[in-house]
Amino acid sequence: MKNKCVLINAKGDSKQLQLVEQDLPEPEFGQVRVKVLAAGVSSADILMREGVYPVDPPSFPFIPGYDIVGMIDKCGDGVKKFQRGQKVAALTKIGGCAEFINLPENDLVLMPPGLDNVESVAIILNYLTAYQILYRVAKVKTGEKVLVYAAAGGVGTAFLQLGKLAGLDMFGTASLAKHKTITDLGGTPIDYKNEDVEEKIKSLTGDGVDVVLDSIGGENCFRSYQTLGEKGRIVSFGASFILHGQAAEPDIQEVFFWWRASLALNLISKSRKVLTYAISTFKQENHDWYLEDLETLLNLLAEKKIQPVIYKTMNLSEAQEAHNLLDNRAANGKIVLLP
Numbered sequence: 001m002k003n004k005c006v007l008i009n010a011k012g013d014s015k016q017l018q019l020v021e022q023d024l025p026e027p028e029f030g031q032v033r034v035k036v037l038a039a040g041v042s043s044a045d046i047l048m049r050e051g052v053y054p055v056d057p058p059s060f061p062f063i064p065g066y067d068i069v070g071m072i073d074k075c076g077d078g079v080k081k082f083q084r085g086q087k088v089a090a091l092t093k094i095g096g097c098a099e100f101i102n103l104p105e106n107d108l109v110l111m112p113p114g115l116d117n118v119e120s121v122a123i124i125l126n127y128l129t130a131y132q133i134l135y136r137v138a139k140v141k142t143g144e145k146v147l148v149y150a151a152a153g154g155v156g157t158a159f160l161q162l163g164k165l166a167g168l169d170m171f172g173t174a175s176l177a178k179h180k181t182i183t184d185l186g187g188t189p190i191d192y193k194n195e196d197v198e199e200k201i202k203s204l205t206g207d208g209v210d211v212v213l214d215s216i217g218g219e220n221c222f223r224s225y226q227t228l229g230e231k232g233r234i235v236s237f238g239a240s241f242i243l244h245g246q247a248a249e250p251d252i253q254e255v256f257f258w259w260r261a262s263l264a265l266n267l268i269s270k271s272r273k274v275l276t277y278a279i280s281t282f283k284q285e286n287h288d289w290y291l292e293d294l295e296t297l298l299n300l301l302a303e304k305k306i307q308p309v310i311y312k313t314m315n316l317s318e319a320q321e322a323h324n325l326l327d328n329r330a331a332n333g334k335i336v337l338l339p
């Protein structure tokens, strides 16, 4: 059958995105065909487009789209748990920005009834990342002090909401214009462009924070380290530095260099730790947690305990514009495409 989708043809800027029509094969054994109702646009798509996605990057051309909510349209042979017409959520990594996608049934989580498609898709990549980093990697405890970089972004706002539910004391860096987002979510904003983050953290906390959630990467990991208290830990999980604030073309080797350099900090101190997280690897290695945690988050949404910040909903044909918004750091929350 024909499938309208967004294709990224080659490494480069948003002009590489094109709306095309492709043939979609029938779902294979154990797969279902899902009609996509909402697809997320994320920083990870930008890293893949620029050829600097560090973990098992897709080869060009590929269809972007890290997370989807959709309706099961057809079940392949061997599918046991699902049936046509059910609404499901999934972390897809690629392929979501399309009318249809074939997925293994083991990757699907049944949606609780009555949920909004746009809000639900905004939960998947960003909140799963935030939830697993807080609970599975940093193993936070009530009352701990946590510094979040890029706190007004998609993952950042998820950290603030989940952190508040967990009783954490949250501090967040962001451009000044985005500070209201942070205060509205109960965090203390830090204007990292005009303030020294280390000094500010020391003046706010006295002895530093327990946890730093660092999606910036590069040299920033060393700044993060300076803000840690005695038994603090950093979770390093991104490389935004490579996309912004440098003149040269993004280079994947630079990402790997700084990643290794930040892990070397573990040799300095036994009490402070640098930990890492990559959602796709984590999902492969801990598939049960992926299903369990996504289900937990969708239930939290159904109970209205979390409320994703949606920046904009757009059509599939506007994917290029969506990428431009992320390239220009304009988005304050999640961008969702509606096929």
Ligand SMILES: NC(=O)c1ccc[n+]([C@@H]2O[C@H](COP(=O)([O-])OP(=O)(O)OC[C@H]3O[C@@H](n4cnc5c(N)ncnc54)[C@H](OP(=O)(O)O)[C@@H]3O)[C@@H](O)[C@H]2O)c1
Residues within 6 Å of the ligand: 042, 043, 044, 047, 125, 126, 129, 150, 151, 152, 153, 154, 155, 156, 173, 174, 175, 178, 215, 216, 237, 238, 239, 240, 241, 242, 244, 245, 277, 278, 279, 280, 326, 329, 330, 331, 333
């Ligand atoms: N490891 C994983 O599994 C995983 C999963 C999801 C996301 N991530 C990573 O997490 C990061 C955030 O993702 P997101 O979807 O939340 O992004 P987002 O919503 O697009 O937010 C990104 C924000 O980060 C800030 N920023 C960008 N570059 C910066 C820099 N060099 N220094 C300081 N701040 C910078 C900007 O906000 P200001 O205007 O406030 O500066 C920007 O708007 C990305 O690096 C992404 O790849 C990793």
